[in-house]
Amino acid sequence: FTQSYDNDTLDASNLLLPLVGFIPADDPRMRSTIDRTIERLTDENGFVYRYLSEDGIEGTEGTFSICTFWLVDNLAMQGRVDEARSLFERLLSYAGRLG
Template sequence: MPPLIPEPPFPLPQHFLYSKLMCWVALDRGLALAKELSATDRVPAWTAARQEIREAIEENGWSEKVGAYTQAFGSDVLDASVLMMPIMGFVRADAPRMRSTIDTIRDRLTDPEGFVYRYQVADDGLPGREGCFPLCTFWLAKALALAGDVAAARDLFDHAVACANDVGLLAEKIGTGSGEMLGNFPQALSHIGLVNAAWAISEAESAAD
């Protein structure tokens, strides 16, 4: 007898790079807080696990074909979430692989206005095509600032901020080609991305003076 509730058309399970990265971040921050957490006995195991995750990401999360870190291990799909790698301190933004990733996302994962899609060709089990995301756009602006490309970071940041409404609020998405605010409104994540990018760009500009 077939199931009463059919299974949704979810894609096959994958080892998503962002999930691995966040596991690395949890271990890295746990190590930094080990003494305060009275967990110094766990430092050797956490250190080994953190290094294991790093090696897995570097070995399986990089695509020579694409010239970028990608959405999942063994995948050639670009995903803006990999911009969190330098933001979370996994790798320097100006490291060769990361700089190549930043440039590839900027060239291939943006709309004509330069706003950033989360991804475009992945089968996520959802119908339709999504717009660009202010959060992802601010990730790119911050990554550019961290890489030392401060002018490009400032230009992209100012362009994204200009989409805000008359009281400075942003939605979840930006309509491709229209600049129209779409989705949940206001969206806290968009504003968190704005604040973090603004801080990084300000720090980079101050350092360059």
């Protein structure tokens, strides 16, 4: 899945599709979406950018914790529990004293 029809730009909001019951996480299309998200929308820590396309707003944004949690959920739903746990623990290591 991509950001829009007839476009190859990725958008991490597509990680919500299995979480809301639109499509199973193990559907081949979703597996491909998750693999491409990991390949093209993550930083060196595995944290997820919402998207990397030009949006008309100056500057760049960092990664989004919520998008990374969506990825953790998807990995777990696909049975990729070791990957999910590793990424989840990395996320937790960045938590401040308030959580």
